[in-house]
Amino acid sequence: MGLETMSATLESAVSSPGLPWVFVRERSTRHDVVVSEIRQPLIRIRDVEMRYPSERGEDAARVLAGVNLDIHEGEFHVLLGPSGCGKSTLLNIIVGLARQTAGTVTMRGRVIRKPDRERGLVFQNADAAIFPWLSVLENVEFGLRMASVKKAERRAIALKYVDLVGLRGHEGKFPHELSGGMKQRTQIARLLANDSAVLVMDEPFGALDAHTRRIMQNELVRTWRETGKTVIFVTHDIQEALLLGQWIHIMSKTPDANIYKTYRAELAYPRTEANPHFIELLTRIQGHFDFGSGI
Numbered sequence: 001m002g003l004e005t006m007s008a009t010l011e012s013a014v015s016s017p018g019l020p021w022v023f024v025r026e027r028s029t030r031h032d033v034v035v036s037e038i039r040q041p042l043i044r045i046r047d048v049e050m051r052y053p054s055e056r057g058e059d060a061a062r063v064l065a066g067v068n069l070d071i072h073e074g075e076f077h078v079l080l081g082p083s084g085c086g087k088s089t090l091l092n093i094i095v096g097l098a099r100q101t102a103g104t105v106t107m108r109g110r111v112i113r114k115p116d117r118e119r120g121l122v123f124q125n126a127d128a129a130i131f132p133w134l135s136v137l138e139n140v141e142f143g144l145r146m147a148s149v150k151k152a153e154r155r156a157i158a159l160k161y162v163d164l165v166g167l168r169g170h171e172g173k174f175p176h177e178l179s180g181g182m183k184q185r186t187q188i189a190r191l192l193a194n195d196s197a198v199l200v201m202d203e204p205f206g207a208l209d210a211h212t213r214r215i216m217q218n219e220l221v222r223t224w225r226e227t228g229k230t231v232i233f234v235t236h237d238i239q240e241a242l243l244l245g246q247w248i249h250i251m252s253k254t255p256d257a258n259i260y261k262t263y264r265a266e267l268a269y270p271r272t273e274a275n276p277h278f279i280e281l282l283t284r285i286q287g288h289f290d291f292g293s294g295i
C-alpha cells in the first residue's frame with residue numbers, strides 16, 4: 001500500500017462518524033508509524049530499546065524493545081500496562097531523565113537529551129519529586145522562580161493551582177506534614193503552574209481518594225481541552241484510561257515490552273462510565289489483561 005493510501009485509510013478509519021472507538025494497530029513497527037510522518041508529530045519515538053546494566057556489569061535483559069509512537073500536538077495519550085513493563089522507564093526517556101540504549105526520541109525534530117521546561121513530569125513517587133525543605137506554595141512556585149517570574153506574579157499563579165488541587169489552607173505546610181495524596185497534589189499543582197507544553201504524568205492520581213481522584217481527572221481533561229496541551233499519561237486503571245485518553249496504548253510484559261495494541265477512543269467529553277460505548281471498549285480492553293491473553 002502506498003504511503004498516501006495508507007494515510008487515507010488510517011485517517012478515514014479514525015474519523016468515521018458514529019464509531020465509538022477504532023482499533024488502530026497491533027504491535028507498532030517502524031512501517032506503521034510512517035503514515036503519520038505526513039503530519040509532523042510533536043514527539044516521535046522510534047525503535048526505542050532500553051536495557052539497564054545488571055549489578056554484575058553485563059547487559060541485563062531488555063526492558064523495552066522496538067517502541068514506536070508518534071504524539072501530535074494537543075493529543076491525549078494513555079499508556080496502560082502491567083507492573084514492571086517499563087512505563088516509567090519510557091516516560092523518563094521522553095522527559096530526558098533516562099537515555100535509551102537504542103533508537104531515537106525527538107521533540108519538534110530535535111533529539112531529547114535532557115529535561116527541559118517544555119516537558120513537565122509528575123513522578124509516580126511524590127517523595128522523589130517535591131523538595132522537603134520548601135513549603136507547598138514554594139514547591140508549586142519553584143519552576144516559575146527558576147524561570148525568573150516576578151514574585152507577586154508567581155505567587156498568584158501558584159495560589160491558583162494550590163486552590164485547584166484543593167490544597168488551600170495547607171500552602172504553608174512542609175512535605176513531612178502532608179499525606180501521600182497531598183504531596184501528589186502538590187506535584188500536580190507545580191506541573192500545571194509551570195505551563196509546560198507537554199504534561200507527562202506517571203500514575204499521578206494513584207494515591208488519591210476516589211472523590212479527589214475524580215475531581216483531578218475532570219480538571220485535567222478541562223485543562224487539556226482549554227489549553228491545547230499535549231498529555232502523556234500512565235495508569236494501571238482501565239476506567240481512568242477511558243475517562244481521559246484519546247489514544248490508549250496497551251503495553252506488553254517485559255522483557256522486550258512494546259506497544260502491543262492501540263485504540264483510539266472516540267467518546268465525547270466529559271465521559272461517563274454509564275455510556276454503552278464506554279462499557280464496550282472497557283470490556284474489550286479488559287480482555288487483553290485477562291489470564292492467558294498474552295500480556
Ligand SMILES: Nc1ncnc2c1ncn2[C@@H]1O[C@H](COP(=O)(O)OP(=O)(O)OP(=O)(O)O)[C@@H](O)[C@H]1O
Pocket residue numbers: 052053063081082083084085086087088089090124254
Ligand atoms: N534504574 C533502574 N535500574 C535497573 N533496573 C531498572 C531501573 N528502573 C527500572 N528498572 C527495571 O525496569 C523494569 C521496568 O520498570 P518501570 O519502573 O519502568 O516499570 P513500570 O511499568 O513503570 O512499573 P509500575 O507499573 O510498577 O510502576 C523493571 O523490571 C525494573 O526492575
Ligand SMILES: [Mg+2]
Pocket residue numbers: 087088089124202
Ligand atoms: Mg511505573
